[in-house]
Amino acid sequence: MADDGLSAGAVARRLGVAVTTLRSWHQRYGLGPSRHVPGQHRRYTADDLARLEVMRRLTTEGVTPAEAARWARGAPAVPDGEPAEERPPRARDGGGAVIPVGRAGPAARGLARAAVRLDAVAMRASIAEAVDAAGVVATWDAMLRPVLVGVGERHAAGARFIEVEHLLSRCVSEVLAAVPRPSRSPAPTRILLSCADEEQHTLPLEALAAALAELGVHCRLLGARVPVTALVGAVARTAPEAVVVWSHARHTADPAQLATLLSAPRRPVLLLAAGPGWSAGALPDGVLVPATLAEAVALLRDVPGSSGR
Ligand code: B12
Numbered sequence: 244m245a246d247d248g249l250s251a252g253a254v255a256r257r258l259g260v261a262v263t264t265l266r267s268w269h270q271r272y273g274l275g276p277s278r279h280v281p282g283q284h285r286r287y288t289a290d291d292l293a294r295l296e297v298m299r300r301l302t303t304e305g306v307t308p309a310e311a312a313r314w315a316r317g318a319p320a321v322p323d324g325e326p327a328e329e330r331p332p333r334a335r336d337g338g339g340a341v342i343p344v345g346r347a348g349p350a351a352r353g354l355a356r357a358a359v360r361l362d363a364v365a366m367r368a369s370i371a372e373a374v375d376a377a378g379v380v381a382t383w384d385a386m387l388r389p390v391l392v393g394v395g396e397r398h399a400a401g402a403r404f405i406e407v408e409h410l411l412s413r414c415v416s417e418v419l420a421a422v423p424r425p426s427r428s429p430a431p432t433r434i435l436l437s438c439a440d441e442e443q444h445t446l447p448l449e450a451l452a453a454a455l456a457e458l459g460v461h462c463r464l465l466g467a468r469v470p471v472t473a474l475v476g477a478v479a480r481t482a483p484e485a486v487v488v489w490s491h492a493r494h495t496a497d498p499a500q501l502a503t504l505l506s507a508p509r510r511p512v513l514l515l516a517a518g519p520g521w522s523a524g525a526l527p528d529g530v531l532v533p534a535t536l537a538e539a540v541a542l543l544r545d546v547p548g549s550s551g552r
Pocket residue numbers: 388389391392393394395396398399408409412416441442443444445446447448450451491492493517518519533534535536539
């Protein structure tokens with residue numbers, strides 16, 4: 244740590260909390276920056292950071308902020324074996340609540356911590372900051388996917404974290420939807436994104452729509468659970484050059500949906516079957532299976548007429 248201490252922004256990023264949370268921990272619990280250089284903003288010292296790490300860890304584990312702050316401000320850690328009342332308080336419920344993010348970087352770890360705390364403000368702030376800094380594709384692959392997959396693992400392991408999964412999904416959707424869409428262009432929108440029938444996992448398509456928007460490419464996103472009749476109807480009415488159908492699980496990946504699209508009077512030139520639900524070997528001829536978000540973007544960015552360019 245630089246010897247003149249850390250700024251609030253740097254501490255917020257390290258801890259995976261919003262600067263507004265840091266400010267309230269300072270105002271309400273006295274856990275603030277103790278280094279003051281005349282004429283400059285106050286800076287956080289290593290001790291300040293250590294106290295805040297205790298605060299963040301305990302609040303993540305469900306300890307009340309007031310109780311956590313009492314410990315963070317200096318109650319010495321008591322070694323094991325001492326009478327219980329001397330130990331730091333245990334979490335009220337579900338202690339040790341951590342989302343595994345594998346080898347993902349600090350941004351993903353920070354997001355995972357904010358997700359467990361159900362801290363929507365911090366989640367939106369950190370995702371928006373990452374999208375601004377690195378763009379949608381990099382943010383999706385390096386920050387969002389590891390945390391989403393981690394939540395899935397915890398969910399599969401013990402049917403926990405459903406509330407975390409829902410709030411995290413909501414925050415991801417809100418930030419992706421906020422990526423500016425290209426202004427109205429004379430050319431009709433040539434790309435249609437849709438989930439397969441009964442498929443509710445829309446986030447990868449929301450990431451695709453946002454990544455295309457960053458490139459000035461228009462698309463229509465139909466979202467979750469689109470019956471094939473509705474999809475064929477949308478294709479007939481909007482004549483897209485390219486259609487992407489997302490399936491996350493086997494039970495929604497019926498190749499007949501794609502065959503119906505390909506045999507419709509008005510059929511797309513490009514049909515992409517995206518997502519882990521599809522098995523490449525069982526698909527109608529001519530259907531492309533992009534393996535990653537970046538691959539799908541590369542296939543779609545030059546669809547004729549799809550951008551204002
Ligand atoms: C968020 C989520 C939800 C949310 C979805 C919110 C939304 N708006 O999308 C909600 C709560 C609605 C939900 C519901 C359910 N879910 Co869910 N969900 C998830 C979760 C946590 C994240 C999904 C996600 O976006 N993952 C990011 C993925 C895509 O990243 P990835 O795997 O690294 O991606 C790889 C590829 O797909 C590809 N890729 C990634 N992004 C993109 C983008 C494009 C364009 C392309 C081409 C490729 C691509 O590259 C990567 C490397 O190979 C997953 C966990 C997981 N492992 O994904 C469970 C998960 C998919 N869900 C699961 C289940 C069981 C369900 C429910 C049945 C639960 C229930 N009982 O109700 C329902 C099913 C609803 C339905 N009919 O679809 C299971 C599926 C198991 C299976 N394979 O069948 C999972 C795996 C969780 C688990 N482990 O149990 N879910």
